[in-house]
Amino acid sequence: MAPHGNPEAPASAASEINREAPKVAATTNESTTTKPASGPAVTSHGATEETPWSLWEVFVRSSRGLSHVHAGSLHAPDAAMALRNARDLYTRRNEGVSIWVVPAEAISSSDPDSKGSFFESPQGKDYRHATYYTKSEGVKHL
Amino acid sequence: MTNTNDTDFAIDGHGDISVGVHGAGASGDGSASATRITPGNALRPEDIALEIQRGQVKPTEDVAEFALRIGDDGLILAQRLGYWISRAPELEEDIALGNIALDQLGHARSFLTYAGAAWGKSEDDLAYFRREHEFRSAHLFEQPNGDFAATIARQFIVSFYQYQLYTQLMESTDATIAAISAKAVKEVDYHRDHSAQWVLRLAGGTDESRARIIQGFKLVWPYVEELFEDDELTTRLAAAGVTVQPSSLRTEFDRLTGDIMAEAELEIPGVPQSLGGGRRGKHSEFLGYILAEMQVLAREHPGASW
Numbered sequence: 001m002a003p004h005g006n007p008e009a010p011a012s013a014a015s016e017i018n019r020e021a022p023k024v025a026a027t028t029n030e031s032t033t034t035k036p037a038s039g040p041a042v043t044s045h046g047a048t049e050e051t052p053w054s055l056w057e058v059f060v061r062s063s064r065g066l067s068h069v070h071a072g073s074l075h076a077p078d079a080a081m082a083l084r085n086a087r088d089l090y091t092r093r094n095e096g097v098s099i100w101v102v103p104a105e106a107i108s109s110s111d112p113d114s115k116g117s118f119f120e121s122p123q124g125k126d127y128r129h130a131t132y133y134t135k136s137e138g139v140k141h142l
Numbered sequence: 143m144t145n146t147n148d149t150d151f152a153i154d155g156h157g158d159i160s161v162g163v164h165g166a167g168a169s170g171d172g173s174a175s176a177t178r179i180t181p182g183n184a185l186r187p188e189d190i191a192l193e194i195q196r197g198q199v200k201p202t203e204d205v206a207e208f209a210l211r212i213g214d215d216g217l218i219l220a221q222r223l224g225y226w227i228s229r230a231p232e233l234e235e236d237i238a239l240g241n242i243a244l245d246q247l248g249h250a251r252s253f254l255t256y257a258g259a260a261w262g263k264s265e266d267d268l269a270y271f272r273r274e275h276e277f278r279s280a281h282l283f284e285q286p287n288g289d290f291a292a293t294i295a296r297q298f299i300v301s302f303y304q305y306q307l308y309t310q311l312m313e314s315t316d317a318t319i320a321a322i323s324a325k326a327v328k329e330v331d332y333h334r335d336h337s338a339q340w341v342l343r344l345a346g347g348t349d350e351s352r353a354r355i356i357q358g359f360k361l362v363w364p365y366v367e368e369l370f371e372d373d374e375l376t377t378r379l380a381a382a383g384v385t386v387q388p389s390s391l392r393t394e395f396d397r398l399t400g401d402i403m404a405e406a407e408l409e410i411p412g413v414p415q416s417l418g419g420g421r422r423g424k425h426s427e428f429l430g431y432i433l434a435e436m437q438v439l440a441r442e443h444p445g446a447s448w
Binding site for chain 1: 179180181182232233234235237238241332335336339343
């Protein structure tokens with residue numbers, strides 16, 4: 001297979017270039033202005049009229065049959081560029097055959113402070129594991 | 143990069159860098175391990191050097207001269223683009239331009255390795271120990287980076303030209319030229335996409351970005367004509383089926399770039415065309431400075447390695 005996870009055939013003919021991709025808008029791009037996730041690190045350009053690129057989470061499938069796994073994040077002005085940046089940042093060493101990018105703000109995550117109530121409950125409940133049970137005599141295919 | 147030692151490269155399967163295993167399963171194909179990351183199998187300059195060393199391939203004088211032209215195009219562009227490392231507008235774009243530069247360098251290494259076989263020279267001999275008038279790159283490739291928009295404008299022309307060229311070269315009667323081009327075409331296909339995306343965004347962005355991409359195209363468009371000039375060498379090679387006449391690539395180039403330009407609501411700049419002459423070793427004032435920077439280490443410390 002081709003390096004960089006490219007398709008076998010020179011596929012992305014000019015006609016396939018994503019024309020739907022929103023151009024970097026002279027007016028405001030909603031996804032960049034309403035984004036709380038990126039924080040001060042991204043806005044460190046200083047200039048107030050500069051809207052920072054929004055944050056995207058990248059998931060890479062390393063091989064057919066495996067799941068997409070979170071690889072990291074990046075900044076991009078829109079989804080089309082996020083995919084391309086992900087290809088350039090996270091599949092340089094033949095790591096992937098497929099990429100997903102997701103706007104970081106679209107991800108809801110569990111609260112780190114609720115670790116106790118969220119994740120400690122299953123601890124000690126060994127009866128939830130198959131190994132807790134002894135195999136009944138004469139049962140086949142176990 | 144040197145082929146003076148006797149290292150025997152494993153020509154079938156490059157091994158698995160993660161665990162040092164050679165051979166079966168160490169490629170990016172269907173039989174590969176699902177969890178290990180491998181470099182994958184592709185034609186590398188080292189493989190070409192090995193074939194040369196074994197006497198399996200040797201270009202004719204004409205083919206070598208032609209390989210020198212397109213190899214030099216890639217080499218000079220790679221050197222130009224390398225300047226952007228740590229200087230691009232965003233980290234992500236920094237790496238994108240770096241990747242493109244490395245792709246171009248890879249093509250250059252393959253073509254120069256092959257060209258060198260005609261004269262008993264290595265890729266390094268050709269890259270570091272030729273003088274300005276011995277380089278055969280077209281003027282477009284040595285043009286200054288300018289701002290980001292000018293670099294994108296140059297990339298846009300280069301990648302659409304190279305895509306047309308390499309697509310045709312895949313059918314070359316010279317097997318090595320065809321094989322290098324088959325590898326390169328997938329990479330320049332991505333370069334096309336990258337530059338087209340940016341042309342659309344810069345043109346459709348702010349007044350500032352639009353003014354800059356218009357100015358960028360104005361700066362580089364004079365060097366388009368030279369890419370499509372036929373001469374005696376290309377006429378001979380076209381007759382032999384090694385390549386096609388550069389002029390025959392122009393229609394598709396105009397159509398495909400025209401589509402994107404129209405989409406971006408940009409006009410082809412009505413600027414006079416430069417005289418060219420890069421293919422004959424006549425270069426603009428910029429090439430000498432590029433070579434000084436590129437060659438100084440190898441010339442100060444011949445045979446240096448690290």
